[in-house]
Amino acid sequence: MSDPREPASGGADSREPDADVAIEEPGSVAATSTTTTTTAAARAAAPEVEPPSRWHTMLHQIATGNAIISVLAVILALIVGAIMIAFTDENVQKASVYFFARPGDTVVAVWQSVSGAYTALFQGSVYNFNRDTFAAGIRPLTETLTFATPLIAGGLGVGLAFRVGMFNIGGRGQMLIAASVAGWIGFGFDLPWGLHMLVALIGGLLGGALWAGIAGLLKARTGAHEVIVTIMLNYVAFYLVSWMLRTPGLLQAPGSSNPKTPAMKETAIFPALLGPQYNLHFGFILVVGATVLVWWILSRSSLGFKFRAVGENPNAARVAGINVKSMYVYAMLIAGALLGLAGVSQVLGTVTTGFTAGIDAGIGFDAITVALLGRSTPWGIFVAGILFGAFKAGGFSMQAAEGVPVEIVLVVQSLIVLFIAAPPLVRTIFRLPDPSRAAKRPRPIVTKEVKAK
Structure with a gap:
């Protein structure tokens, strides 16, 4: 009589030699134990796939990032x-x-x-090798950082709005309002050194934040699209500032018929970082601090988590208990303050002899480019702003030297x-791999345990 534990040579109960499941019939000797059989043929038929090395994984992430x-x-x-x-x-x-x-x-x-x-x-x-001294040769780099200061601040404002799912293209209007408020405080008040600069700075940040907050509030309360609202607010800010520059007693310099403000007072001007021979000013330090602050908000704070959740899926964020409307308002307030910093750095750091309605110098729109190049990440925007500052500083040199x-x-x-x-x-x-077609990790072979009754 054949052993009941051996499968029959034919019929419906037959199993392939490489089966992973063992069958025990009731009443057999092994019916009281749990067995798991995996034949040597099954192990040989399924060759092991080695996982990719650490270097291969790192290079793949770089190539698809x-x-x-x-x-x-x-x-x-x-x-x-x-x-x-x-x-x-x-x-x-x-x-x-x-x-x-x-x-x-x-x-x-x-x-x-x-x-x-x-x-x-x-x-x-970057560096002019034709200069006699290192101090003179490094001057182009300081010019790059000076040009990059408002670009970084503006890019942070645009990039922060991007992370919340909003397209803030109202940088020009926010810069103009911030520059007007900071400039008015800068030439219209007599305050001690340090305090005057601080008050002008805070006034400019508040001006930019409130102007951008209009777009955030309208989107939150009425559903108005922020692109249309910010475009219209750009025109409103431009013509409002133009009118104030032509009105004596507001922004126009006394006794002048030109649409230009008086010079900023010495107590309100950003101090030079490396001495009077360079144009680099305290605004660059403020921009570095703003970059760290935005990084902390987006990466380490609960507010940043809510911003990113709303940017990814506002409906899911609403279901999770996040007040989406408030996030829109908060994001535009912070973004407007950052773009306001760009406007303040123009007035108190670069154009201290008075400004016109063209004080924004196209930075409000260049900030969109900087934010896109930086992938809306704080440190990416910082590097992109320096790159575009180098383009601005070196472009004039390229034209003068080479025509x-x-x-x-x-x-x-x-x-x-x-x-x-x-x-x-x-x-x-460049024949880079497509991240959507990444190879999947092989699934391991799992054996199945059968417990006899």
Whole structure:
């Protein structure tokens, strides 16, 4: 008689040799125990897949991350800018006429035009090796940081609104109102040094916050779209400030017919950080502190958690008990204060001899580009602001030294935004892996335990 624990050679109860489940019939010797059988053939038939190494995982995360897209977008924009520089250079145009006779001349001319332009860009924004002393050579870097100060502050304001799911393009209006309030306090009051600057700074922050808070309040209470509201508030702020600059007793300088304010008083001006020979002022320190503050709010505070929850899914956040309407108002208040800091740094740090309605200098819209390049993260915005500050500082040097139109720098900035807005294009050009098609980890083989009755 055959052993009842052996499967029959045929029929419905037969099992394959590599089965993972053992069957015990009631009344058998092993009926009182739990057995798990996994044959050697089953282990051999399922080869073990080694998990990817730590370096492979790290490289894959870098290749599929957002940071590499931003870096490659800048590289692509610089390449396109180099092509434009070469096409607009007179020497390249002359050498290209006899390209087929002497192609080397064209190649040399292209190299000289592109390398000369980008060398001038570097020397105008980072370090000028033609200067005699280190103090004179480092001046371009201080100019870069000076230009970057309002860009970083404005980018933080736009990026914070992005994290809450709002598109704040009212930076121009918020900067104008903040600059007007800070400037009015700066030239219209006599206060001790330090206190005067502090009062002007707080006044400007409050002005920008309240102006942006209008858009947040309208969105929270009436559902008005913040894009339309902030665009309209830009026009309102511009024409309001223009009117005040033409009205004696408000912002217009006494005895002047020009739409310009008086000079700021010495007690209200931001002090220079490195001495009077440099333009870098205390506003840069404030911007560094603002970056740390925004990072702490978004990463370490409960308010930042609510901001991110609302930005990801406002309906789910509402179900979780978060007051979504209040988050919209709070976010726009903080964003307006940050853009107000950009306006204050213009008035009290850069244009201290009086300002006009063009005090924003397009920074309100450039801040959108900075926020996009920085991926709406505080430290990413900080680096992006310094990069764009370098473009602004080095663009004028490039134009003066090599005759390259400064508009090419604007084209490069626009191309950066274009490439950032199209990550699949960047991944295709550089053959980067698609993060949505990441390989899945192999599932382990699980054996099943059967307990006999």
